Amino acid sequence: MRSYEEFCALARSLDLVGGRWTLLIVRELVLRGPSRYTDLRQGLPGITSNLLADRLRELESAGVVSRREAPPPIATTLYELTPRGEQLRPVLEDLIRWGMPLMIEPVAEAAVQSNWLAWAIELMISDREPDAAPITIELRTGDQPIVVEAREGAVHARAGVAEEPEATLTGEAQPILGVLLGLIDLGQAEAVGVECTGDMSAVARLRPGLEQAALLG
Amino acid sequence: MRSYEEFCALARSLDLVGGRWTLLIVRELVLRGPSRYTDLRQGLPGITSNLLADRLRELESAGVVSRREAPPPIATTLYELTPRGEQLRPVLEDLIRWGMPLMIEPVAEAAVQSNWLAWAIELMISDREPDAAPITIELRTGDQPIVVEAREGAVHARAGVAEEPEATLTGEAQPILGVLLGLIDLGQAEAVGVECTGDMSAVARLRPGLEQAALLG
DNA sequence: CAGCATCCGCTTTGATACTG
DNA sequence: CAGTATCAAAGCGGATGCTG
Numbered sequence: 001m002r003s004y005e006e007f008c009a010l011a012r013s014l015d016l017v018g019g020r021w022t023l024l025i026v027r028e029l030v031l032r033g034p035s036r037y038t039d040l041r042q043g044l045p046g047i048t049s050n051l052l053a054d055r056l057r058e059l060e061s062a063g064v065v066s067r068r069e070a071p072p073p074i075a076t077t078l079y080e081l082t083p084r085g086e087q088l089r090p091v092l093e094d095l096i097r098w099g100m101p102l103m104i105e106p107v108a109e110a111a112v113q114s115n116w117l118a119w120a121i122e123l124m125i126s127d128r129e130p131d132a133a134p135i136t137i138e139l140r141t142g143d144q145p146i147v148v149e150a151r152e153g154a155v156h157a158r159a160g161v162a163e164e165p166e167a168t169l170t171g172e173a174q175p176i177l178g179v180l181l182g183l184i185d186l187g188q189a190e191a192v193g194v195e196c197t198g199d200m201s202a203v204a205r206l207r208p209g210l211e212q213a214a215l216l217g
Numbered sequence: 218m219r220s221y222e223e224f225c226a227l228a229r230s231l232d233l234v235g236g237r238w239t240l241l242i243v244r245e246l247v248l249r250g251p252s253r254y255t256d257l258r259q260g261l262p263g264i265t266s267n268l269l270a271d272r273l274r275e276l277e278s279a280g281v282v283s284r285r286e287a288p289p290p291i292a293t294t295l296y297e298l299t300p301r302g303e304q305l306r307p308v309l310e311d312l313i314r315w316g317m318p319l320m321i322e323p324v325a326e327a328a329v330q331s332n333w334l335a336w337a338i339e340l341m342i343s344d345r346e347p348d349a350a351p352i353t354i355e356l357r358t359g360d361q362p363i364v365v366e367a368r369e370g371a372v373h374a375r376a377g378v379a380e381e382p383e384a385t386l387t388g389e390a391q392p393i394l395g396v397l398l399g400l401i402d403l404g405q406a407e408a409v410g411v412e413c414t415g416d417m418s419a420v421a422r423l424r425p426g427l428e429q430a431a432l433l434g
Numbered sequence: 435c436a437g438c439a440t441c442c443g444c445t446t447t448g449a450t451a452c453t454g
Numbered sequence: 455c456a457g458t459a460t461c462a463a464a465g466c467g468g469a470t471g472c473t474g
Contacts, residue, residue: 002447002464002465003324005325005327006241006328006330006333007320007324008244008333008334009314009315009317009319009320010312010313011316012316012320013312013313014240014316015319016316018237020218021466023227023231023235024221024227024228024231037437045222046222047467048467049437049438050440050466053438076437077436084318087315087432088315090314091308094307094308095230096226096227097226098305099227100226102229102230103226103229107222107229110223110224111224112225113223113225116225120225173224253455253456254456264448265447266456266457266458267448268446293456
């Protein structure tokens with residue numbers, strides 16, 4: 001990336017992390033922790049090998065990423081975020097929240113990974129009944145299932161399987177998000193191709209918070 | 218910008234606002250409000266006319282910017298952020314905060330505009346003595362002076378002239394920021410080329426808050 | 435096989451000039 | 455003032471090849 005050559009904090013940030021793929025590389029490192037080159041590649045469908053190598057060098061010299069030689073039996077190079085790189089997390093979170101309304105409009109040929117969805121869900125969904133008993137629901141979509149847990153007012157989502165979920169939603173990621181975001185009525189879920197099992201009142205507890213709803217218009 | 222073709226809120230955001238110059242155009246619209254094409258150009262040194270026109274079209278079709286024909290006597294086209302565009306503000310603010318440490322390291326040939334600096338200062342500086350009487354300081358740097366006001370715990374900064382400032386700092390933007398951020402001791406200010414007048418204890422009241430200091434390492 | 439580097443063609447951006 | 459047109463340079467995508 002050529003510099004904007006402005007003495008402006010925004011422009012200086014974009015000089016470092018505004019290049020194509022750069023923030024998506026940071027996303028992968030946030031989600032996966034220390035990662036091998038090959039794992040990053042796999043989490044960035046469409047990136048070319050040379051560009052990933054270029055970007056990792058740039059990020060390293062910008063102090064955002066560090067590289068570390070893992071000892072045997074791993075015996076490979078691991079890339080990880082520096083503390084400075086970790087501080088990009090709020091930027092990513094704001095962009096994810098801002099981008100959420102775009103997840104409703106369909107996009108052609110889009111790759112889906114469940115850990116991307118899990119992060120977005122965790123940022124957008126609140127528990128309407130913080131004092132009720134904890135619940136777990138499982139979303140069967142993307143490249144692997146997603147567990148959403150609500151307990152004591154906090155909602156956590158991650159790729160993985162649930163032990164005994166109160167409910168499961170199965171289908172395409174898009175309508176499932178529509179249901180969770182409250183843009184598709186629970187009663188309409190089956191009609192848009194979301195297969196529902198278990199206690200749907202558990203799903204009804206999970207809804208966007210006030211600020212998130214504002215973004216969804 | 219070619220789409221990343223990922224079903225990921227971050228990637229979808231970057232599809233719309235991740236292109237070169239795009240977030241800087243949004244910055245200008247946040248700082249200036251509804252603006253003419255020529256004003257935007259002037260606030261974006263180095264952008265070429267065709268690219269600005271392209272980006273404005275893209276942002277318009279993305280629902281971030283709207284264009285409006287102003288009635289006489291202005292009789293020109295005004296560009297402004299839509300509510301959806303306004304919601305990018307947190308993204309910009311996080312990027313400004315993250316980029317602040319980069320303002321200390323010098324960059325060659327950088328353009329400076331005082332309204333960029335004012336926004337950054339407002340985001341990074343707190344009033345250590347919220348209960349004390351209001352103070353105003355003036356920074357003479359950039360393309361015009363900057364007024365920084367602290368009253369009732371809130372700090373506001375804007376391009377403009379102060380009526381009767383308690384203190385003024387005059388010089389290059391970089392060392393002035395260094396002083397305000399507490400990275401250069403007040404006693405060293407003159408030594409790094411910052412001319413100080415008035416009551417320097419007023420300047421000493423203004424310092425990064427806790428979270429901001431964390432970013433500055 | 436992991437971790438790149440190289441080559442090539444296409445697309446995006448930059449520089450400059452020009453127009454209603 | 456608010457753009458469009460043209461052309462050159464840089465960035466990027468796709469394929470392939472190299473090296474431990």
